[in-house]
Amino acid sequence: MLIRAGGALMIVFASIFASADLIKREKRRIECVEGFLALVSYIKDRIECYSTPIKNILADCDPAILKKLGLDDPVSDFGQMISVCEGLLSEETLKTLREFSSTLGKSYRDVQIRVCGKTIGELEGQKNSLNAAYPSKRKTVIALCMALGGMAVIALI
């Protein structure tokens, strides 16, 4: 009986941790999109004001933006930044960022600023969708984990 009770307790804890982890991951997904949004806005500003080469822009990137993207140190390639966050981003966001990455530095200033603006607009939309969906996703995750945990405990006891 004691072993069963211990097992049940472990299942309850596992359910709590699993739901916490899934909620944290959902938050990270939003944070990641916010990070890229801040990054593209920063790139746009630096191009618009100073025409700074992309290598220098990325090298001088604000540590707060890097932290949101899960990076400790600046990287010299935008594509590398996408790779780091690939698992956290939706297909739609990945498509937006890959398109941006493929055109970054390939056009003149006016066009580049327009591309940045378009990307910012798309990322804003995706961030808003994620934020809007977050409360219901959170509730679903908690309910699902608790229900599964409860079912496992009942079955065990």
Next chain:
Amino acid sequence: MIDRRDNGIGIPSSLLELMPYRISDAIRRMTPSVAGDRCEEIRLRLLKMSTLTLSRGGTAPLGVYLDRGEMDMTVDKLCGGSLYAHGDTIKKGYISLPGGIRAGVCGRAAAEKGSIIGVGEINSINIRIPHAVKTDPTPICDLLSSMDYSKGVLIYSPPGEGKTTLLRSVAAELSKVSGGSGMRVSVVDTREELEFGLSGKNSTADILSGYPKAAGIEIALRTLNARVIICDEIGNEEEARAILDASNGGAALVASAHASDIGGLMAKRGIRMLHDSGVFGAYVGLRRQEGRLKLTVTMRDEVGVC
């Protein structure tokens, strides 16, 4: 920074890394056969023969015909993956690279009201590699001193004779702290070619990188209080007029212009305008002979007016 270690004929190794593989490979294979010579230009052409221009006057074909992809990739590399950062200079026909290297470019231009608004489909790239010509800035410095820095000096020669190198030497000499005058020198480096060699701690020259000449001269006078202003390649009448407006401030202007002789120089309306206004007190012609520069000085009063 450009890696100055070269491949034996004066091409920095970091420049070779920017070239398409077929070009860098052809240069490596060619190097032993032209050993002892110096490469002055690498000329890349779309679907035409790419060549090297050598210091002894020869043109060495590389046997490579670049395709569109290779040309675009080279432009991308020369721009450091940031075409937008070089848009203004590409419209003027060049890309500035570190180390005083300049790549002249041409392609398909889009123009509006006579001005180029964009250049695409680059089909020729001419990379000029600065060469170390022995230059003695003393005659120019002495000329300026003899005129009490109230008048400027215009250096003229055909392209490739070493005007930019001489201007750099003059800037370095005048702004030198130890063993020099440490004078207030401003270098208006529109094409970002002059600053190379002036970044040392012994130079006090203020460098205005990428500034248009007139705007740079105005800033040098008004805010940097320059005694001597140095700028490269004065061109058209419009530019000369802007320089004239900006430079009536008491500093001596040391500049350069393309011309093979003093007659050709004075035939340029912009230069003539500056001459008539007394901006320059002396004109110095350059000729490169056996790796050294030969200077011909003509004082303003000696210039025949026709």
